Each structure stands twice: as structure tokens, then as C-alpha cells.
Amino acid sequence: MDGYTFATKMVESLVQLVAALAWPTAVVALAFVFKGRLGDLLHRIREVTGPAGTSAKFAEKLEEAREASEASPDDQPRPQITADDPYLDLAKQFPGAAVMRAYQDVEEFIREHLRTRSVANPEAPSNHLNYVRRLAKEGSIPASLMDIYNRLRDTRNAAVHTRAEVSPLEALEYRELSQRFIVSLREALEKSKA
Template sequence: MDHLVEIIKALAWPVAVIWMSFIFRAEVRALLGRVSSFKYKGVEASFGKSLEKAESDAKSIESPAQSQIEESENSQVEQLLRISEVSPRAAVVEAWTLIETAAMKHGLVAGATIQRTNPRMILSHLEASGKFSPESIHLINELRQIRNKASHLPDFAVTQSDAERYLELAVKGAAVISATKS
């Protein structure tokens, strides 16, 4: 009888944890989706995973000529690099404006009084135009998702190097939009 009690004691917590994880699986999934970095012993996953996915899309996209990037965009990129030193998360959010600006310059706006755009509208327009490769659309969608996480998840953390990598990808995405005639 004592052995049975010891077995029950040993299994009580693991069974309770598994049972609670099963009951709250949707909440646990949502919580894990919000984690920007994870480190356990020798294993580490982070914001960089999303960036790696976007970078692999960017590799297959033909880069527009450097001359396509206007001087005002170069100063904005320099400013974003300075912001990344202070607040990498803010730099990610602000880097998205490069894509929005490129889209607005090519006629993608809504609203008569105040011109505006939104991330989903940019993607819809790019897809509908038929002028962009699936890789370009996928890259901009990845950037949108990363930006959304940085904007809306309070516990989302970004390193300076990840913010700089995001900025490079945003510059490339904006250049692709700018290089395509509307």
C-alpha cells in the first residue's frame, strides 16, 4: 500500500500539469506565440527566427538598383539606425513606414481628405496588381507580421541587431515597391 501512495505522490504533479496544459491549450499556444525569445540550456529561439524566414524570401528577390533609394530615404534609414540603438522595438515599428511611404508614392492610398494606408491594404494591392513576385509579397507580409508583434505585444523584445536586420529587409521591401511602376 505504501508503494501505491508513493507512486501517486510522484505522479500527481506531472499529471496535473499535463491535464492543465490540455484544458488551457489555446491559452498556452497564444502565450507561446507572444514569446519573442526562449532560452533553455543550449537551446535558444528568438525574434530572429521570423527574420530568418523573411531573409530567405529576400534572397530570392532581385534587388533594385541602389540609386532607386532616394536621399530622403537614406536619411530616414540613418535615423532608424540611431533609434535602434535606443529602442530596437520602436525602430522595427518605424521601419514599416518605409514600406508605407513607398506604397503611398505609387498611388496606394485611401481617404480623400487625409491620405492613409494600412498594412493589409498594401498586401492586397500588391497581390491584385500582379506586378510583384510571390516572394516579394511574402517578404512584405513577413515584415508586416513582425511589425504587428512589435507594435501590439507588450512583452515582445527585440535586440538591436535584429532591429537592424529588420530595417535592411524593410529597405529592400520599399525598394521593390518603388522600382515597380504603378
């Protein structure tokens, strides 16, 4: 290999190296230049897609649940949270766990009602989701309550099964929506008995 061929190969290798590093260098340079603004943009992200196609859309799901609750014909008073409520501490420290706890209240209410109905009707569904679906199909609860239930469930799933960021305020709002749902469901079930 003569000097001319060697120099040509070195220049080609250098050009390939510069081409390979162009995008990463540009991205790092832009991140450095706009580092203050990138932090603001990251707070605005509404969806993060993770492994196996999971996506974190907690804020959007919560908004959908809020809208469904507001569209419901039953105007329930807002449940009050007192300063000594342990849920408040849970929401501050572990908002995702607080969402799970609020949904457990919904499940517990449905399970308790299912137990009382299962005694009278052995053909009653064995899980809370199928039970609520059956209540809606029978007309025991309005379709709007079924919609709220589905949205609460979807919102809880976004918080639990993805890496969604849940703020303490969102956890408190989720609990409020869950408790309003329980009150509305209780009233609908009492009306359907009469």
C-alpha cells in the same frame, strides 16, 4: 484520540508535506546547481508564449524575411547607415520601436502610392495591406514582393504585439530589409506603368 493514532496522523501529514514540496525543492536545487548554464540557455530561447496565445518569434520571423528577400530576383544594394543617422540611436536604445519605425516607412511609401492611384481609380483599396494584395493579384508586383511584404509584416507584429526581445542588430537588419523592399516595390511599380 490515543497517542498511536495521533502519531500516525502526524507521520501521514509529514509525508504529504514532503511529497508536495519535492518538485519545487528539486527545481530550486537544480536552478542553484546549474545557475551559470541556465543563463546561457535562456539566451537560446526562440519562442515565448504569452497571454491569449501570443508568441514571440522575432528572430525566426526576421530570418524568414531575410530568406525571402535573398530569394527575390531583384538584387538591391544594401542601404547604408551613417553614424549620424537617428535610426541608429533609436535601434540602440529601443530596438522594438526602431522596428516599428522601419515598418512605418514601408506603410508611408505604400500609402503615398495608394493616394496617387486612388485619384485616378476611386475603386482602389483603402488600406495598404489590401492594396499590396491587389497589386500582386493584378500582376503589378511579383509574388516574391508580396511574400517579402507579408514576412516584414509578420516580423513587425512579432516585435510589437508580443514581448519579443529585439536586439539592436536585429532592428538594423529589419530596417535594411524594409528599405530594400521599398526600393524593389518602387521599381516594380515603375515597370508596371510602362
